[in-house]
Amino acid sequence: MQINSGLLNKAVLQRNNKGICDLEFAGTCESTGRVALLTEKSEHNSKPKNIMCSGSAARGKFTGTLKGLPAGGPYNLKIGIIDKDGKVLESTEVKDILVGDVWILAGQSNMQGYGSLADAPRPNPAVRAFFMNDEWDTSEEPTHNLSDAMDPVHGGRRDGRRTKPNNTPVGASPGTAFGIAMFERTGVPQGLIPCAHGGTSMEQWSPSLKSKGGHSLYGAMFRRFIKNGSKVAGIAWYQGCSETDSQERARVYTRKMKAFVRAIRRDFQSPDLPIVVVQIGRLISKRLPDTWLSVQDQQRKFQQTIPNCFVVPAVDLDLDDIVHISGASQGVLGKRIAQAMAVLKGIKNSGKPPIVLKEIKCIQNAIGNESKIAIVFDNVSGKLSSSGRANGFSLGTPEPTPSITHTEAKNNMVIIRSVLPANTVSGMFVSHGAGIDPYVNVFDSDNRPLPAFGPIPVGKPLIDTSFVESLQVSKALPLKGDIANVSYPKSKKVLNFEKTDSLPNTHFFNLSKGKFNSDSELYAFFLCQLECSERMKVKIGVGYDGPVKVWINSKDVFCDPNGINPCSIDKALLPATLPKGKSEILIALSSNKGKAWGIKLRISRACSETINPFELENVKGPKILG
Template identity: 25%
Template sequence: MKAFSSNVIFDFNRSGKPLAFVSLLLISLSVNAKIWLPSILSDHMVLQQNSNVTLWGWTTQTAETISISTSWSDSVYTTKAYQGKWALSIPTPEAGGPFNISIKGHETITLKDILIGEVWFCSGQSNMEWSPLKGLDNAENEIKAADYPKIRFFSVRKKKAEYKQDDAEGLWELCTPETMKDFSSVAYFFGRELNTKLDIPIGLINSSWGGTPVEVWMEKQTVASNSDLKKAAQQIKDYVWWPNDPGVTYNSMVYPFLNFTIAGTIWYQGESNRDIADSYYKSFPLLIETWRDAWKKDFPFYFVQIAPFKYGDSKTNREAAFVRDAQLNTLKTVSNTGMAVTNDIGDLTNIHPTNKQDVGKRLALWALAKTYGVKGIDYSGPLYSDYEIYGNKILVSFDHVEKLMTKQRHISCFEIAGEDKVFYPAKAKIKGNKVQVWAKEVPNPVAVRFGFTNEALPSLFDESGLPASAFRTDNW
């Protein structure tokens, strides 16, 4: 007699000894049978409230039936694995918890201490990655006070990959002084502001890598199919400390989370694109568009306008200014975006300014006002709107302000130019919510720039103290 198992043929003799061998083989297969989940689905996680969230995973039983039940509902949801992979969408209630989730197949997995709230994906380069231990104002007291059990952290391990990955290494943790000190400061202060103002659980996924240009966070094909971006990517300087090839962190640090429902994204990046700033006018909006397409959701995207810094390798002292201008242009042309301006809290000697409290808070102001509908919040500083020429003067108008103010004796960082495109330092005078600009060297002005150098430290604010963004009226 012959038996078939795992494509192996066994001959049985009358003593029955091979039968014992087959039994051991079947027992071994049973012991090795397994259901497993991506790292983002684990104890202590936060799921997006009032949503249909996806739970997914794998099984060694290729066509197994998987059932899911939750402690917030009496419903049971089922699906069948296809070639060992399964996914299931389940509804979530309003913010609350803790809850449990049970996932059953040939074995049972129970996820515990699950909160329902708001989940934000936090990404970019080093200023997003920077933790309190690496440099933060009042770090000792901030770390001691970081006891927020309804804020949860997930730190994505740095990894690059040539191909899209199904999973990424990471672990959900409660916000404690011990976990906060190694987590993104900007993400923490953003999350803390939402948690305290909205009184709901907050999940923060930190997927960032210092030094990385925007192209590594985009799908490789997106860059390759655009001739301008492809050419710009070839000019990116090569460093051993961080990846520079298009797509390699998207594959390993973004793609694995596309099934995970998020409320939105916060982003702090741009310094590494200053040498190819012209392309940032295309690449940054395209990053937002392609991420939204990949997540299948038009989520809010709030970002930080990079801070002033004295770059030692600068040739024109304007490279970073064009990155800031590209960021301002993105704010004005891409819907559902917001920009935190930082030109008043930069540090010309430190590319990682240690005032991350205000950065996180300013991002949160956008979220509170625009995503969560909190009334009475001044969420944006003055943004350039328009200009008019009056003889030898230009009058500049702003949005998001009723009355401008300065913290200096004289308003600085304005420049003015004529048809020759040569800019001269200008004098400026506040007139309500407008600024009058002029320079004796330019009798017939045609263009104005404000804060348009790498290291400009302007002083122009609205009544609440939020700074005006750098801008230019020209397209030279």
């Protein structure tokens, strides 16, 4: 008689919400009869109450059900096949069983573990792992010895032997640290079922490959799940780096992840199975691909889009190479996963769910043209703080633009100050933890970091076509009365327009030493012509240092009769819808008796807030004709 699934030596069995283990087991035999529990002993040789066992054996196979085994242990169980007269025909003993919580560990290399083993946590007898050779033992790193694996997909020897980590320098995963932290939070034994494999993609983890069994990652995971009683408490998942290899993989990542979660919950017959996803962390590289940020930001959103799923950050953690989390930081990550999982499981005094981004607000400073961006977070424990300046934040289009003067963590938000005005910033993108090897240092009172995010539009994003550097300027004309009284010219020919370039590196069209070189009250027209490949919404940013009036395609759209210095970028940001084909922008500026010098001008295409920031290069703005 041999048990092949459900009851294995040294196994940790999954308890139910009453703290009791009920499970099915199966195996092979030579007899026909009834399956029964012959003897059972706990650690103190006391007989657990109310344990029931039933089942049947025939045609070389048997199945059985065990009910009522309390959390704790260890237990030694003797299972037998008896005939109708009560005679034991054959039996087997399962030794050193614990009852508690069982977890699937899956994903790619950072869950498999590449951290230094010198920093791995010490084993705890209450935490065990179902190693890759299909045997249970006290959990120690590395938990994923793929060379020992019984499933062909992992490329192991498949001989049932386990390699000891005597001379292996790396292999630390978050698994053992996670198990120890969960034991400390629950007080019951913890079992880990490692299933990860480095360098693997969502395509390789596809549930559609389940029928291939151990020849596929999903099939191998499912086989190990079935072998251990078909019940687990949840899944810890760290994967996503491989999805950054191409735009196509990144584009369909969320869809594949949602399908993966649905399949697991269906096949594990647990519709609310808790899942904690680790957001991919840092990458040390000469260039960070857009797809890396895309996958990070998609993962951030899982907490709102996938039920019973939390996401924990890793962007703050140390590395042992260009991408793999260090052995010491794997210990930190294991505890971080455990805290999130404990909240998902409803364990008392576990704190709050992982921090999530709530909203981004931009406000104009009361003094000057600077702006403030308030990034507000939910689930903050206590308050946010940083050691020194709050680091890791960037503002751009979406490429970072040097404009941030100060960042500060305050209560449940981070305040960013920018030299740019609010109407400019509202068309830009903000990020956290982006770029090559970012450094982040904002944590809440429980030492939990902010997630990596972005690029996220502050308002409605703009496709910047850069500043207008060449346009046409009319001759200076005497101004009678207010600039508001200036009408759109009936004929432009009499205005003697001539091509004028902006001053180098300033974007400023300066008339102070030419047309406005007088103390008389004058004005001049600035004419910019442009062409659109299709009908499009735009924002026209006008900087000016004197009274000004603006027409778009001959329509009066803006007037500031009290305009004064300075000539700041986007002092007026004017929305407009331009038709396909050619359009014009006409600006009249008063010399303000020599106090006004000129203008700055730029045209940006307005986009939907839901646009993928990594596809902005495919969106074209107006062509500036001058």
